[in-house]
Amino acid sequence: MKTKNIMIVGVGGQGTLLASKLLGKLLLTKGYDVKVSEVHGMSQRGGSVVTYVRYGEKVYSPIIDKGEADFILSFEMLEAARWTEYLAKDGMILTNTQQVNPMPVITGAAEYPEELEKKIADLGIKLDAFDALALAEQAGSSKAVNIVLLGRLSKYFDFTMDEWMQAIETSVPPKFLEMNKKAFLLGRE
Amino acid sequence: MKSLMLGNEAVARGLYEAGCGFVSSYPGTPSTEITETIAKYKEVYAEWAPNEKVAMEAAFGASLSGTRSFCGMKHVGLNVAADPLFTISYTGVNAGMIIAVADDPGMHSSQNEQDSRHYAIAAKLPMLEPADSAEAKEFTMLAYEISEKFDAPVLIKMCTRVAHSQSIVESGERNEIEAKKYEKCIEKYVMMPGMAKRRHPIIEERTKKLIEFAETSSVNRVEAGKDKSMGIITSSTCYQYVKEVFGDKYPVLKLGMINPMPVEKIKRFAAEVEKVVIVEELDGIIEAHCNNIGVEVKGKEIFGCIGEFSQNIIAEKLGAEVDEGARLNENVPARPPVMCAGCPHRGLFYTLKKNKLNVMGDIGCYTLGAVAPLAAIDSTICMGASVSGLHGFNKAGNMADKTVAVIGDSTFMHSGVTGLINVAYNESNSTVIILDNSITGMTGHQQNPTTGFNLKGDPATKIDLESLCRAVGIKRVRVVDPYNLKECDDVIKEEVAAEEPSVVISRRPCALLKYVKHPGPITAKSDKCVGCKACMKIGCPAISIVNGKATIDNTLCTGCGVCTQLCKFGVLGAKEEN
Numbered sequence: 001m002k003t004k005n006i007m008i009v010g011v012g013g014q015g016t017l018l019a020s021k022l023l024g025k026l027l028l029t030k031g032y033d034v035k036v037s038e039v040h041g042m043s044q045r046g047g048s049v050v051t052y053v054r055y056g057e058k059v060y061s062p063i064i065d066k067g068e069a070d071f072i073l074s075f076e077m078l079e080a081a082r083w084t085e086y087l088a089k090d091g092m093i094l095t096n097t098q099q100v101n102p103m104p105v106i107t108g109a110a111e112y113p114e115e116l117e118k119k120i121a122d123l124g125i126k127l128d129a130f131d132a133l134a135l136a137e138q139a140g141s142s143k144a145v146n147i148v149l150l151g152r153l154s155k156y157f158d159f160t161m162d163e164w165m166q167a168i169e170t171s172v173p174p175k176f177l178e179m180n181k182k183a184f185l186l187g188r189e
Numbered sequence: 190m191k192s193l194m195l196g197n198e199a200v201a202r203g204l205y206e207a208g209c210g211f212v213s214s215y216p217g218t219p220s221t222e223i224t225e226t227i228a229k230y231k232e233v234y235a236e237w238a239p240n241e242k243v244a245m246e247a248a249f250g251a252s253l254s255g256t257r258s259f260c261g262m263k264h265v266g267l268n269v270a271a272d273p274l275f276t277i278s279y280t281g282v283n284a285g286m287i288i289a290v291a292d293d294p295g296m297h298s299s300q301n302e303q304d305s306r307h308y309a310i311a312a313k314l315p316m317l318e319p320a321d322s323a324e325a326k327e328f329t330m331l332a333y334e335i336s337e338k339f340d341a342p343v344l345i346k347m348c349t350r351v352a353h354s355q356s357i358v359e360s361g362e363r364n365e366i367e368a369k370k371y372e373k374c375i376e377k378y379v380m381m382p383g384m385a386k387r388r389h390p391i392i393e394e395r396t397k398k399l400i401e402f403a404e405t406s407s408v409n410r411v412e413a414g415k416d417k418s419m420g421i422i423t424s425s426t427c428y429q430y431v432k433e434v435f436g437d438k439y440p441v442l443k444l445g446m447i448n449p450m451p452v453e454k455i456k457r458f459a460a461e462v463e464k465v466v467i468v469e470e471l472d473g474i475i476e477a478h479c480n481n482i483g484v485e486v487k488g489k490e491i492f493g494c495i496g497e498f499s500q501n502i503i504a505e506k507l508g509a510e511v512d513e514g515a516r517l518n519e520n521v522p523a524r525p526p527v528m529c530a531g532c533p534h535r536g537l538f539y540t541l542k543k544n545k546l547n548v549m550g551d552i553g554c555y556t557l558g559a560v561a562p563l564a565a566i567d568s569t570i571c572m573g574a575s576v577s578g579l580h581g582f583n584k585a586g587n588m589a590d591k592t593v594a595v596i597g598d599s600t601f602m603h604s605g606v607t608g609l610i611n612v613a614y615n616e617s618n619s620t621v622i623i624l625d626n627s628i629t630g631m632t633g634h635q636q637n638p639t640t641g642f643n644l645k646g647d648p649a650t651k652i653d654l655e656s657l658c659r660a661v662g663i664k665r666v667r668v669v670d671p672y673n674l675k676e677c678d679d680v681i682k683e684e685v686a687a688e689e690p691s692v693v694i695s696r697r698p699c700a701l702l703k704y705v706k707h708p709g710p711i712t713a714k715s716d717k718c719v720g721c722k723a724c725m726k727i728g729c730p731a732i733s734i735v736n737g738k739a740t741i742d743n744t745l746c747t748g749c750g751v752c753t754q755l756c757k758f759g760v761l762g763a764k765e766e767n
Contacts, residue, residue, distance in 0.1 A: 013529070034355070035356045036193065038354070038355075039297050039298075046526055046527040046730055047524055047525055047526030048523070048524035060430070061432075061433040062321075065499045066501055066513040067512045067513040069514075081521050082521050084515055084516060084517050087514040088514065101730075102524035103524070103560070103728060103730065106725070106728070106732070106734075107562050107728070111522070112522065113520065123517065142744050
């Protein structure tokens with residue numbers, strides 16, 4: 001099979017790393033060759049962050065380049081807009097519609113672009129945009145946005161519910177397990 | 190058992206399985222997780238040292254005593270440890286010794302993108318360069334064998350994309366190694382001129398033997414390709430990009446050992462192909478070697494020596510097709526990293542900016558004090574340079590009443606204290622501000638000598654910063670709470686005005702530490718807001734102006750209260766106040 005590529009993008013502190021680790025674990029149990037690439041350090045401090053998950057028979061590069069992503073899982077609207085060129089021709093963006101203002105917007109040096117959903121869709125990109133933050137809060141914590149998004153992503157994969165739940169169990173602390181399971185199901189609905 | 194591991198975790202696993210017994214490191218992105226991971230194995234002693242030089246010397250001492258040892262650092266850390274590096278190359282080791290150095294091409298989290306491979310050549314030491322996590326483990330275990338066989342510390346060179354990428358690793362059992370006997374050997378271990386002169390030829394002979402090893406070892410392997418119009422020599426993560434683009438189209442010589450490099454193996458490879466292209470990030474190290482041995486190659490004239498590579502870069506430069514996705518025709522604002530909401534550094538930097546001070550900066554989260562709107566830092570060079578630089582600035586210039594240094598607690602212990610000794614000893618009228626947030630922040634919360642805990646999480650001797658500063662000769666030592674803007678302002682005004690050296694300790698634990706309890710988000714009475722934007726001067730990500738009025742992001746605000754001290758209209762305040 002051709003190597004499949006999932007890009008996870010967001011704002012430092014939103015929990016993108018956990019999402020990529022969880023996906024990596026799940027794909028490993030399915031017998032794929034897997035590479036997951038992260039960036040640590042300074043960019044994590046509220047900056048634009050991106051992690052790459054690649055899987056297939058044999059994966060070489062640890063990173064996803066422009067035109068390669070089958071899915072972009074975005075935690076924030078502006079970040080979805082930032083990475084469109086990384087999407088493959090038949091790729092798809094799943095995004096949280098939440099807006100987190102970057103510092104240049106906060107200081108007034110730049111403006112948060114309007115109607116990003118429409119502009120992305122106008123490029124002919126398949127887009128699934130929804131309020132993952134609201135669903136996470138409904139599940140019990142705004143921190144569960146990552147699991148809500150994974151729930152939505154799961155609709156596009158033929159892994160069983162059991163397999164997803166197992167991956168969640170091995171990735172989140174036991175005391176938050178029920179809340180995260182709920183978040184996953186809300187995202188998947 | 191097969192599992193996904195970061196390259197750094199795989200190095201740690203290799204150390205564990207190879208019977209490593211002693212680890213001393215200083216954290217630095219992208220190297221930190223090696224030591225954090227090895228610390229989880231109870232069989233291995235592991236510690237954070239105050240800096241990389243201390244770590245390397247400690248690891249050498251452990252090797253001398255007969256225990257397999259390790260130290261890890263980022264590329265710029267190797268500059269700090271370069272002094273012992275060059276001389277332990279001469280002494281060699283007793284038990285095996287490994288030094289991991291992690292480069293950061295593209296500077297994801299670094300102040301320069303120096304190429305550490307130069308150090309292996311300059312110090313005449315073997316260097317292995319893994320290309321994924323499986324190799325990171327395998328090469329680490331091999332490195333101990335090389336170290337003991339050739340009597341040399343061995344460098345493992347990581348880079349961000351190997352260190353911070355997870356790939357599949359097969360774990361094995363730990364191989365308990367019996368400690369080697371320590372024998373006194375003045376000729377080998379006392380590097381004074383008479384002895385060192387006899388050691389240098391031994392080192393040159395060692396390099397010749399290492400070249401023989403490089404000729405035959407499977408770490409340097411040729412992968413066949415049908416199209417002989419081009420052969421590619423590469424290493425590390427670049428190998429992955431090359432294979433991603435070309436698969437097995439062209440023959441590839443993958444170098445796992447970057448110093449010393451083979452000679453005959455490269456010549457034979459070159460003879461089989463029409464032309465040779467070198468794919469390597471940063472400097473032309475492999476290229477220079479090929480030039481030296483008379484093999485004609487192309488490398489840096491195609492790829493340049495700046496930043497990270499990727500599969501598309503390799504494809505474009507070598508004429509393969511690249512199909513990019515659609516770009517949004519829109520100005521997408523950048524999202525630079527920022528100080529977190531509730532960060533204790535914010536109030537302090539606001540005070541420095543307000544007083545229009547020149548600020549000598551240093552390495553840590555607080556380097557973000559240079560970013561707008563605070564923009565409060567004038568220089569950042571390397572660990573410790575704030576304090577020593579301030580001394581020179583004040584001695585030579587005439588701005589001591591307008592200039593301060595800022596340095597974190599961990600960075601101060603790393604190499605700030607020596608600069609402070611210079612301030613006291615040579616008497617510059619300098620004000621040094623220690624930003625004591627009780628942790629090593631930027632690299633992800635590591636303990637250090639001022640925190641009272643060691644790497645394993647056990648209670649440890651806590652260096653008292655006030656006593657230390659007084660002990661080196663600073664008479665004026667003050668402590669402020671950076672959440673209290675008036676206190677900060679008063680004390681800093683007094684200390685820059687004072688006609689003698691002084692230290693201000695700005696003390697408040699990192700807002701991200703789990704034990705820190707926050708009061709919770711403040712509220713904004715938007716009806717009272719006149720839109721003066723005084724609260725926007727501190728660059729807090731939790732505050733925005735919406736429709737001309739200040740608003741608070743409840744998911745980010747910790748309730749630190751710094752902004753409430755700036756609001757003159759009673760808009761921003763704790764919940765109960767409003």
